[in-house]
Amino acid sequence: MAKAGGYVLRLTHERRDVFHHAVDEYGRFAEAVPLFGHSRNAPLVCFIVDPSGRVTHIGRGRRGVNAGTQQSRLNIEEIHSVDDVVSIQSIIGGVPNRNRKAVEQRFLSGGLLSPKAFQEAIDVFVRLAPGARSLVDRFTTSTRQRLERLSERARDSLAYQKEALAVALSLAGIDRAPLAQWSLEDEAPGSFLDGLPEVRMREDPMVIQDMRQVPGYDYLREIPNAAAAVFADGDDRLTVIMANRQPLEEQTGTDLIYYNERFRAFVMVQYKAMEADDDLGAIFRFPEAKLTDELHRMDRFLKELSKVKAASALDDFRFSDNPFFLKFCPRIQFEPDSTGLTKGMYIPHAYWKLLEKDDRFKGPRGGRRLAYSNVGRYFDNTSFTMMVKGAWVGTNIPQSELLERWMRDVVAAGRSITFAVKPDDPDPDGDGALVVNPNLDLDGLAVEHDKEPERVQISRG
Numbered sequence: 001m002a003k004a005g006g007y008v009l010r011l012t013h014e015r016r017d018v019f020h021h022a023v024d025e026y027g028r029f030a031e032a033v034p035l036f037g038h039s040r041n042a043p044l045v046c047f048i049v050d051p052s053g054r055v056t057h058i059g060r061g062r063r064g065v066n067a068g069t070q071q072s073r074l075n076i077e078e079i080h081s082v083d084d085v086v087s088i089q090s091i092i093g094g095v096p097n098r099n100r101k102a103v104e105q106r107f108l109s110g111g112l113l114s115p116k117a118f119q120e121a122i123d124v125f126v127r128l129a130p131g132a133r134s135l136v137d138r139f140t141t142s143t144r145q146r147l148e149r150l151s152e153r154a155r156d157s158l159a160y161q162k163e164a165l166a167v168a169l170s171l172a173g174i175d176r177a178p179l180a181q182w183s184l185e186d187e188a189p190g191s192f193l194d195g196l197p198e199v200r201m202r203e204d205p206m207v208i209q210d211m212r213q214v215p216g217y218d219y220l221r222e223i224p225n226a227a228a229a230v231f232a233d234g235d236d237r238l239t240v241i242m243a244n245r246q247p248l249e250e251q252t253g254t255d256l257i258y259y260n261e262r263f264r265a266f267v268m269v270q271y272k273a274m275e276a277d278d279d280l281g282a283i284f285r286f287p288e289a290k291l292t293d294e295l296h297r298m299d300r301f302l303k304e305l306s307k308v309k310a311a312s313a314l315d316d317f318r319f320s321d322n323p324f325f326l327k328f329c330p331r332i333q334f335e336p337d338s339t340g341l342t343k344g345m346y347i348p349h350a351y352w353k354l355l356e357k358d359d360r361f362k363g364p365r366g367g368r369r370l371a372y373s374n375v376g377r378y379f380d381n382t383s384f385t386m387m388v389k390g391a392w393v394g395t396n397i398p399q400s401e402l403l404e405r406w407m408r409d410v411v412a413a414g415r416s417i418t419f420a421v422k423p424d425d426p427d428p429d430g431d432g433a434l435v436v437n438p439n440l441d442l443d444g445l446a447v448e449h450d451k452e453p454e455r456v457q458i459s460r461g
Contacts, residue, residue, distance in 0.1 A: 004043040004180070006118035007061050007074065009033070010110040013051050028077045029059075035070045036112045038063050041340035043180040045122065045136060046076050049107065055086045055125070058132060060177075083131040094124035146184045147336070154248045159334035160271065161192035163342050164256055171258065171385055174233040176339040184336075190248060195336070256327075257406075258388050263315045265394030266403055267323045269346070270294055273331040280371035282330045286356060287368070291326075298324045298349060301406055310396035323395045324349035325384070328370060345378035348393075 009031060011019055022029040038044055044061035057079050064073030088107040095103045095117075102117040113121060126133050147155070162179065169176045182195040189195055256269035272291060274282040302322065310316045329344025347355065355361065355375070361368040379387065387393050395403070 004045065004118070005038050005115065006045045006047065006113040006121060007033075007036075007038075008047045008049060008106045008110045008113065009074065009076070010049050011051060016050055019048065023057075023079050027079065028075070029079065030064070030076070031074050032068060032071045033074045034111065035066070035072050036063065038112060039338075039340075041176075041180075041338050045118070046074070047107075047121075047125070048076075048079075049088060049110070053088050055082055055088065055091070055129075057081050058136065060180075062177075080132070082129050084129040086125060086128045090128055091121055091124050094128070095120045147334075150184075151249050155334040156332070157248050158189070158192050158336075159332040162334070162336075163271075163332055165192060166339065166341055167256065169231065170341060170381075171389060174231055178231055179339045180336075182336045257403075258394075259400075259403075260388065260391045260394065263391035263394075264397045264400045265318070265323075265391040266400050267325065267388050267394040268298075268406070269325045269327050270298075271332075272326055272328050274328055274370075275331065277369070277371070280369065280373055282371065284328050284370040285367055286361075286370065295349075295352075297409065301402075302349075304402060304405075305395065305399045308396070308398045308402065311398060313397065315391075316396050318394060318396060319392045320348070320350070321394065321396045321399060322349055323393070323399075325379075326352055341381050343381070345372065345375060345380065346384045347375070347378055351377075 015031070019029050040062055044063070046059045046061040047055050048057040048059065050056050059076040059079035062075045062077075064075045066072060092100060092104045092107060099117050099120045102114055103121050106113050106117065107121075122136055126136060150158075162182075166176050166179060169179070178196065182192070184195055256271070258267040258269070259265070260267075270291075272284055272288075274284045277283040302324070305321070305323075310318070310321060326347045326349065327344045328347065329342050332342050355370070356368070360374055361370060363369045
């Protein structure tokens, strides 16, 4: 995944006046610049340099659409003035000789900084402008060093929590850009949410009251050590709560549960990490003892679900009321600078039961290997999201009432649950879609507030 980057925007006298007007009027600014490549899922720190050669503002940039022949549109938001104005010569002079030329070239002529040049420049900039530290500290060397001191288990846990939160935001239709604002302020964060600047609401009465509508929430809300954050995108608001039973270093697994409240349907996903293979790229070797145990747990739950029949209501229609999916993906690395979703393949539980017995997956030594090249069919992030948001798959309405038993089992196993909710704009009632996720090494829940401040809606998808 792409790393955070830096861009130096040099303003002429004319564009400086336009810039100040745009910031005062709209709080954002856009400029046509020479064509450059940078992932839209990775942060882009913009240094705005005035005609006198001083960095007067910094902001969060994003590469937009082409703005003409060999030109890109640079969109800048979250623009902040620099209290301690810094000259570009001070930055250039403070950079070690090995990267000084690259930094000098960009600050004199503008453009995208190389990753190494950016890291050198941001470290010098923070020393010269300490007032801006809170805005860019997550990109400095000290933060990277603190992250490296975390155990591998803790970094894995953060990676899975971040992935589940990214999925929740995606299903809710909320911009994932806030994920790129994560920073490591504590030596041992309790959850991924601890590194986000969102407002924490551990005892928010609206969340406590309205989440009672979600099956199993009365049990989940009793879990200690909860962390919460609020995400906003225009009129949409999303509250996410992660509750931990275990320290970050001890958490295991990554089960996801999505709940669509409009149709009252649950879908549950079990993450499985693939390993590198010289011949097939990424593979998953099976049978695997842990997956076998998890499948037995799913089978037992399905046996209970089968005792409950669907209602005749229109909203109860499903292509399949088997709510279980497996998501196989290359091993997730914790990339705090990225907002993208992890590539992977969703396999329906029923399809896996056939797949695990098929001889096409046998390797040269008799073992079985799953790979992109031999799986045949699977759902990617886009197709799976469309299916879940429309409740074409998942538990039927009567079955959903059994979820509390599942939640207790998942939490007892040291996993987590995340709920996400977004109003359904096309629906005249203003209901939204809810997402639930239990296996992030932390429990979580997300609720989206209706536009009326006095009430909260637990989603309709």
